[in-house]
Amino acid sequence: MSDSEAVAKLKDACDRAYDKNQNSCSNAVWDVIKELVNSGQEFLQANELIDQLSDDWEEVSLDDGFDLANKGVVVVGGMQVHGGHGHVIVIYPGPKIPNGGYQYFYKKMNKYLVLKSSGLYPRALSTSMSRNWPGTLSKGDKTVWDPWADDEKFKQVDFWAPPGCF
């Protein structure tokens, strides 16, 4: 399979996973893994999935993950929340785009704030159970930075690719 065919398959899988699982990041990522990596993958919540990926997949840098995603490889990113729900995403293929740039409603001020952009990042497939933060909803239109939207927290996000892909 050529890179362009693999990329098209990854993009299609991400799009389907987004449409089907807008309320669950772990279900969206699970669908992509089942379709393209391991059809027998068990369902795991984000914190547990991150444990499994840390053990069984290969940790990659964000730049390497971006290159792999643009060859059609499934690259999962995530950060655990101890005592809560972690968050997982898939790097969506395509060129990097600016982070931020979207608005959110800040109730205490009764105003919309537009999050400033601070750089170019790979795109993301991201969905969310809480849906409290617009940066967690992305069908390739927001970046891997946006679910966390905080430079310090984003430094703690790790990325993994299936073994043997790198």
Place this chain on the structure above:
Amino acid sequence: MTFAFAKRAPAIRVWLLAGAVAGSSVLCCAAPERKVVVGMSHCGRLSTAQREWLPSEWQPFLEYTRVCSIQNSKREAVVLLVSAWAILYYKAQPGTTVSQVDMPHPLLFSPAGAVLGSLPYNFPDDPPAELRVTFAQWEDDFPQRIDLFLTDPRAAGSRSLPPLVWDQNQRKFATKGEGSS
């Protein structure tokens, strides 16, 4: 420790909760642990002299900057928390949609104007998050620790941040490991 104490004394627990909700000092007759949750009632506009303590990056936000006075049991100010209040700044901007800007991090001062440290997020709001600041572990009428809790709708979630601990030698509040040379 506070929770266990409160469980044994339901009436005091209610009093403690009421104090925390009101954002006022939490003092208790018999409790050794004093906690001051910084609330609006602690805060006001800066004096002209206090404005001069601030670096130039604060200039665009001086109108929206407030100083919160942290008082000891004798009602003497021991620490001042100075921050640019995002809610005041954004409310003052025209229109219903406003571009977010970077604001300086809050600074901690002694009443005489010596810098005692800084906070990692803005107070009381760092949109989309909100920061709760609690001065705790008072010894000799001075807080030894600042507890920070961020209410955050983003993927990292609401969480306790590493506390700032008073370093008597450096005369600064810092997280453990920070500032030690």
